[in-house]
Amino acid sequence: MGERDGPRPSSDVALDVRDLRMRYGTKDVLKGVSFAARRGEVVALLGPNGAGKTTTIEILEGFRMRSAGEVLVLGQDPAHGDEAWRARLGVVLQSWRDHSRWRVRELLGYLARFYVPYSTPEVSRPWDVEELIRVVGLAEQANAKVQTLSGGQRRRLDVAIGIVGRPELVFLDEPTAGFDPHARREFHDLVHRLADFENTTVLLTTHDLDEAEKLADRILVLDGGTVVANGSAEQLARELTTQAEVRWTSGGQRNIHAVAEGDPTGLVRRLLAGDPDVTDLEVKRASLEDTYMALVHRAEAYRPESDGAEPGPAEQDQDQQDQADPNRAEQSEGVQS
Numbered sequence: 001m002g003e004r005d006g007p008r009p010s011s012d013v014a015l016d017v018r019d020l021r022m023r024y025g026t027k028d029v030l031k032g033v034s035f036a037a038r039r040g041e042v043v044a045l046l047g048p049n050g051a052g053k054t055t056t057i058e059i060l061e062g063f064r065m066r067s068a069g070e071v072l073v074l075g076q077d078p079a080h081g082d083e084a085w086r087a088r089l090g091v092v093l094q095s096w097r098d099h100s101r102w103r104v105r106e107l108l109g110y111l112a113r114f115y116v117p118y119s120t121p122e123v124s125r126p127w128d129v130e131e132l133i134r135v136v137g138l139a140e141q142a143n144a145k146v147q148t149l150s151g152g153q154r155r156r157l158d159v160a161i162g163i164v165g166r167p168e169l170v171f172l173d174e175p176t177a178g179f180d181p182h183a184r185r186e187f188h189d190l191v192h193r194l195a196d197f198e199n200t201t202v203l204l205t206t207h208d209l210d211e212a213e214k215l216a217d218r219i220l221v222l223d224g225g226t227v228v229a230n231g232s233a234e235q236l237a238r239e240l241t242t243q244a245e246v247r248w249t250s251g252g253q254r255n256i257h258a259v260a261e262g263d264p265t266g267l268v269r270r271l272l273a274g275d276p277d278v279t280d281l282e283v284k285r286a287s288l289e290d291t292y293m294a295l296v297h298r299a300e301a302y303r304p305e306s307d308g309a310e311p312g313p314a315e316q317d318q319d320q321q322d323q324a325d326p327n328r329a330e331q332s333e334g335v336q337s
């Protein structure tokens with residue numbers, strides 16, 4: 001599977017990343033990452049802790065300056081993005097600063113006003129606050145103070161803050177951490193709605209493989225500073241050598257046979273034709289989790305030992321370049337908690 005899918009017409013491309021590199025001190029975290037995302041596409045960025053997912057997202061958001069490579073986000077280099085460009089992006093970070101004494105409706109209404117000047121004939125900004133509150137499932141909490149929200153409700157508010165400007169591209173860093181299964185499902189519906197009805201491009205990071213499989217049109221696995229896989233969940237599963245396991249019992253004995261390539265139907269047919277005692281027959285396809293673990297192990301097996309080193313103290317304290325977007329500016333200047 002290639003890292004790129006070939007050239008695309010520029011208007012259809014929301015994200016175009018070529019040979020992106022990031023070095024903290026002497027540690028190379030991104031070593032030539034390339035990928036693209038179309039408008040309306042949902043892309044999940046997976047990878048073990050420390051793989052560089054947040055670093056990648058921060059570079060694309062324009063919050064962090066890259067070491068090298070070409071990056072276009074909605075046709076603009078994020079290192080030189082202006083306010084009008086930022087207004088077209090939505091950002092949901094791992095944790096927002098607290099707005100504890102604000103009420104949900106008040107806060108969203110306040111933030112929404114900043115997007116009015118960026119409304120265009122094609123995209124009317126901001127999102128209608130009442131509709132947004134309903135869409136993210138906070139109707140019952142509309143008048144509640146932020147400090148009284150549960151963890152999952154807070155996260156929904158984070159999402160509402162991220163999309164209030166009706167962005168064309170949304171970055172979601174671990175958006176469903178702390179969600180219960182119901183909230184998770186509602187959030188998935190929201191992401192589908194954004195992609196399908198608003199043609200919003202979504203780039204999200206997650207450690208939840210089930211979520212990636214459910215939500216993403218495409219999954220990117222980052223490991224060792226490069227993209228080790230880029231494709232749909234099915235394409236990733238096909239990358240594995242062991243695709244399926246056939247299990248059965250015969251003569252009181254349990255048997256497991258891994259089918260390395262192709263369709264396990266042939267094995268099942270031969271088995272049933274040749275052995276009348278077969279019971280408890282199961283065919284288990286490799287799950288995305290199996291695929292992911294295999295990919296990451298494979299990448300680790302090829303990695304030179306020195307790459308795994310953690311940064312020394314001198315490298316650990318490089319503060320990110322904070323080129324604030326409207327949300328961030330409001331958080332530090334306008335909104336008191």
Ligand SMILES: Nc1ncnc2c1ncn2[C@@H]1O[C@H](COP(=O)(O)OP(=O)(O)OP(=O)(O)O)[C@@H](O)[C@H]1O
Nearest residue numbers: 024029048049050051052053054055315316317318
């Ligand atoms: N400001 C910084 N200065 C030095 N090193 C950093 C800095 N920020 C991140 N790193 C290092 O870069 C690597 C990638 O970090 P990053 O947060 O991008 O990974 P991640 O894939 O998002 O991890 P996680 O899944 O744990 O959120 C880590 O080894 C981290 O220690």
